[in-house]
Amino acid sequence: MAMLERNKIVELQAIATQFADHVVHHQLDLTIYQGERVALVGGSGTGKSVLLSEIALLREPDAGEIMLFGQPVTQLSGQGLAGLRKQIGMMFQQGALFSSLTVLENIILPLQEHQRLSQSLLEELAMLKLRLTGLPEQAAHLYPQSLSGGMLKRAAVARALALDPALLLLDEPTAGLDPAGASAFDDMLLELHASLNLTLILVTHDLDSIWRVTDQVAFLGDQRVLAKQPIEMMVKDEHPVIKAYFANNRAKRAAIKLESTA
Amino acid sequence: MSEQAELPTVSRTQESILVGGCWDTRFLQQQQQLLDAWRQSAPTEADIHVLDTNGAVVLLQLLGSDPERWPQGLTQEQIYLLTFVKGRLTDVPTSEKRLNPLAELGRQTLHSVVHARQLLDFAGQLSVLLLSLVKHPRQLKVKLLLDVVQRDGLNAVPIIALLAFLLGAVIAFQGGLQLATYGANIFVVELISLTMLRELAPLICAIIVAGRSGSAYAAQLATMQMNQEVVALKSLGQDPFVWLVLPKLLGLMLVMPLLTVLSMLAGIGGGMLVASIQLDLGAVEFIQRFASTVDPVHFWVGLIKAPVFALLIVNVGCMQGFLAKGGAEAVGHRTTRSVVQSIFLVIIVDALFSILFAQLGW
Numbered sequence: 090m091a092m093l094e095r096n097k098i099v100e101l102q103a104i105a106t107q108f109a110d111h112v113v114h115h116q117l118d119l120t121i122y123q124g125e126r127v128a129l130v131g132g133s134g135t136g137k138s139v140l141l142s143e144i145a146l147l148r149e150p151d152a153g154e155i156m157l158f159g160q161p162v163t164q165l166s167g168q169g170l171a172g173l174r175k176q177i178g179m180m181f182q183q184g185a186l187f188s189s190l191t192v193l194e195n196i197i198l199p200l201q202e203h204q205r206l207s208q209s210l211l212e213e214l215a216m217l218k219l220r221l222t223g224l225p226e227q228a229a230h231l232y233p234q235s236l237s238g239g240m241l242k243r244a245a246v247a248r249a250l251a252l253d254p255a256l257l258l259l260d261e262p263t264a265g266l267d268p269a270g271a272s273a274f275d276d277m278l279l280e281l282h283a284s285l286n287l288t289l290i291l292v293t294h295d296l297d298s299i300w301r302v303t304d305q306v307a308f309l310g311d312q313r314v315l316a317k318q319p320i321e322m323m324v325k326d327e328h329p330v331i332k333a334y335f336a337n338n339r340a341k342r343a344a345i346k347l348e349s350t351a
Numbered sequence: 352m353s354e355q356a357e358l359p360t361v362s363r364t365q366e367s368i369l370v371g372g373c374w375d376t377r378f379l380q381q382q383q384q385l386l387d388a389w390r391q392s393a394p395t396e397a398d399i400h401v402l403d404t405n406g407a408v409v410l411l412q413l414l415g416s417d418p419e420r421w422p423q424g425l426t427q428e429q430i431y432l433l434t435f436v437k438g439r440l441t442d443v444p445t446s447e448k449r450l451n452p453l454a455e456l457g458r459q460t461l462h463s464v465v466h467a468r469q470l471l472d473f474a475g476q477l478s479v480l481l482l483s484l485v486k487h488p489r490q491l492k493v494k495l496l497l498d499v500v501q502r503d504g505l506n507a508v509p510i511i512a513l514l515a516f517l518l519g520a521v522i523a524f525q526g527g528l529q530l531a532t533y534g535a536n537i538f539v540v541e542l543i544s545l546t547m548l549r550e551l552a553p554l555i556c557a558i559i560v561a562g563r564s565g566s567a568y569a570a571q572l573a574t575m576q577m578n579q580e581v582v583a584l585k586s587l588g589q590d591p592f593v594w595l596v597l598p599k600l601l602g603l604m605l606v607m608p609l610l611t612v613l614s615m616l617a618g619i620g621g622g623m624l625v626a627s628i629q630l631d632l633g634a635v636e637f638i639q640r641f642a643s644t645v646d647p648v649h650f651w652v653g654l655i656k657a658p659v660f661a662l663l664i665v666n667v668g669c670m671q672g673f674l675a676k677g678g679a680e681a682v683g684h685r686t687t688r689s690v691v692q693s694i695f696l697v698i699i700v701d702a703l704f705s706i707l708f709a710q711l712g713w
Contacts, residue, residue, distance in 0.1 A: 175376075188678045188679070188680050189680070193443065200379075200405075203376070203379070204379050204380040205380055206379055206380060206383055207383065210379075210383060210408070210409070212443045213408055213440065214405050214408055216440070216441045216442070216443055217404060217405075217408055217436060217439055217440060217441070218404075219441070220439040220440075220441050221404070221439060226441055226444045227444055229443060229444055230444065230446040230447070232677075233678065234676075234677035234678040234681075235677070250404075252376050252405070253375065253376045253403040253404050253405050253406075284431075284432070284435050285403075285404060286403075
């Protein structure tokens with residue numbers, strides 16, 4: 090590419106993961122550059138979520154090296170890892186908000202543990218994150234149980250953004266949302282990406298979301314990353330596994346096109 | 352990501368005030384200190400290397416919200432970020448007003464009254480359910496009922512027998528010591544029999560069942576409520592009460608008297624053992640004395656409480672279960688409440704029974 094050298098945010102080298110006898114990843118390589126919006130896709134059981142939690146430093150691969158922000162993770166001590174984790178925001182599939190805290194308190198928690206700040210500043214910072222994710226102000230004092238699915242996911246993103254991470258990981262962000270809610274969520278992600286200099290990695294099955302949000306798709310199959318390329322090229326890929334994955338979708342799109350021209 | 356870790360600074364030069372360094376999340380604390388120190392004087396020059404949204408919030412407080420008065424030297428991106436953040440600053444909305452203590456007391460009282468009404472409502476529903484069973488006996492899920500009989504009756508036998516036995520032994524031991532000083536050893540028979548038959552056997556039984564089964568009912572129903580299983584039953588044209596409450600109600604009302612009789616026997620047995628060891632009162636003597644002085648009415652007084660306690664336990668356990676809403680923590684909350692409330696009610700009703708029987712002269 091004719092661009093200046095881009096910063097590598099995530100660099101996975103020869104990652105291996107296995108559960109008992111079941112090999113999930115073998116010699117897996119993947120590089121993600123600053124500012125990219127990458128979707129991890131692949132069939133069930135290809136280890137997308139596992140890979141995401143390895144990038145989030147929540148799980149160690151059995152072999153291989155993970156470089157985050159240019160630092161090799163295996164050589165870091167506990168303190169260094171904790172520092173790196175602060176630069177990574179993770180949104181869990183079910184939100185994983187602390188149920189005994191209000192939304193505002195959930196967002197404040199990481200900030201409060203990060204440094205000693207005055208309560209008014211903490212609240213101001215937390216309210217900013219709340220607004221960034223498009224939640225109404227009144228949601229601040231609600232408990233997670235009383236939020237709708239879409240609001241819950243937004244609140245989870247707000248908490249993930251509390252420390253202004255450079256890298257935001259999302260596990261199935263639009264799963265369980267209705268189409269309108271999912272597309273509003275996608276818009277929010279795009280807006281955040283545009284304004285906050287974020288790198289996004291999402292695990293998703295939602296093809297609409299992939300088309301809308303991402304500029305790169307990493308396809309997992311055969312225990313490694315089969316290809317990383319924009320979705321437009323991915324759907325034309327001739328690799329049999331990739332072809333099979335997108336075949337249904339293509340058929341559907343074709344059908345829709347036919348319908349709209351008729 | 353810039354590698355150099357420069358602290359944020361504000362410094363006064365001859366004609367200007369310069370703000371510089373990194374204004375990002377790493378140095379929020381230092382930024383806050385700078386903000387406190389320089390609140391009066393807005394910077395006129397800027398040389399900022401790193402800025403993120405958290406830093407921008409603090410910086411905005413330092414610079415003020417008027418872009419005209421922002422210092423020279425901000426990059427295009429930094430101005431964009433500051434403007435972006437400025438548009439999204441919001442005050443924390445006021446939360447629900449705290450009530451004053453008196454109003455809070457009133458609210459709590461009203462809450463308790465409402466809750467008591469719910470309990471009565473539920474008891475009413477159970478009564479209607481029982482009546483409708485008379486009309487449609489085939490509604491009864493016999494398999495579920497037998498399940499309850501086994502789980503909450505049969506499986507509870509060892510623990511109830513053991514605890515009642517120990518309770519009888521302890522009372523015989525403590526009471527016997529006092530009686531022996533008067534040479535009234537023989538009265539230990541009445542002591543054990545009356546306390547166990549009338550009061551302790553039904554009570555200990557109810558307490559264990561409330562802890563063992565009542566909590567399980569609440570937890571089961573609360574979990575089902577979370578998973579929408581209860582509404583699912585309804586949507587399939589089934590009455591959730593018939594499936595979930597009726598078998599428990601009938602089953603427990605059936606086994607509770609049996610368990611009570613068991614704990615009476617075990618308690619008197621425990622007393623008998625201690626009497627023969629401690630007070631030289633043989634088993635034969637004990638039984639003869641028991642037969643000649645203990646009126647059967649005491650047995651009936653104890654036994655009649657058992658189904659009432661069973662009704663209470665099922666009522667509270669199932670109602671707490673159905674009341675659960677919210678997340679998984681509601682299950683724990685409801686389970687705890689069901690145990691506390693059913694033991695509370697059991698003791699209250701026991702006291703009412705005592706008054707009633709005293710009036711009746713039983």
